[in-house]
Amino acid sequence: MTRHPGALILPFEDKVPQIHDSAFIAPGARIIGDVTIGPDASVWYNCVLRGDIHRIEVGARSNVQDGTVIHVEGPRPDTEGNPTIIGDDCVIGHMATAHGCVLEDHAFLGMGAIAMDGARIGRHAMLAAGALLSPGKVIPEREIWAGRPAKFMRTLSEEQATKVAFQSVRYVELARRHKAALRGETEA
Template sequence: MSNANRPGVSIIPIHGKSPKIHDSAFIAPGCVLVGDVEIGADSSVWYNCVLRADVSRIVIGERTNIQDGSVVHCDPERPGSPGGSPCIIGDDVLVGHMAMVHGCTVEDRGFIGLGAIAMNDSRIGSDAMLAAGAMLTEGKVMEPRQLWAGRPAKFLRDLPDPAIAGMQVGVAHYAENAKHHAAAIEEAGLT
């Protein structure tokens, strides 16, 4: 894990914790990473995202993408929540543009749509989709392969195999596209 050669990225240690970024991860210029953040292999964090782990931790698995303008945060220990609310995001997860991901868990291959909100202690199951603009309220649990939508989000239906396959096409696209953006940044002399 390395924080070297991250042009235009603000990497800020706090409370003795510093972000740990896998060498193969792409972090776009304009991003701010604070504190106890861990980002896995081949993941990507796109332009102008904020990942702030100043009061708990944020873990992002492998081949996961956090798209442009998204905010990822967590909550500290508090009454009724002795362990706080870390934000744990698994492998092969898609997080759409301008999402708010706060103190929740997103299991492997989960999907958070554009502008959606996932709140403290909520859980998005594997291969599940939180629709664009939806708000998954505190403590709600989406089971694997479910589609939830609305504000507050409610179960709509189970996802068919083609929808699951489509999400994985998106994961592959972002992993490949991150390589192109890293090369373009280098070619532009921003490294």
């Protein structure tokens, strides 16, 4: 397993985080329990991913930006609970919260936004900065929702979808540069 200097990666009971060798886990990040992080994904400075009472999955090339908290909803007598599943090529802005929800491939969770238990952000859909997606709400593919509570604003344009895709690619490269810097390497 690749080392992640300065990050705290802890098992919880019988669950051990599974982190792909190409993933970047920044110093100060906390990865606990039943957490899987895919190829070229990145978890940035001071994020917390706590998979103690259910599982967390972060897909390939997705980025979880600084200060974000990802947790889950555990089983109760009336429900099996909700894992947090983040698909491939997702962008999660700084200081966001994802709790027991699903982000489909290419979804965007804006800075400071909150997605709650059982919520779902569809493919190429966006929850705007500072918005609150209530439990069980679903943002359909290519829609933008904003506000507290979040409501439909409009459909994502092709230009906006391209910008979100660019952010995913940008963060893969940025993670490589941060890894190199942490190893004391310089670019030629």
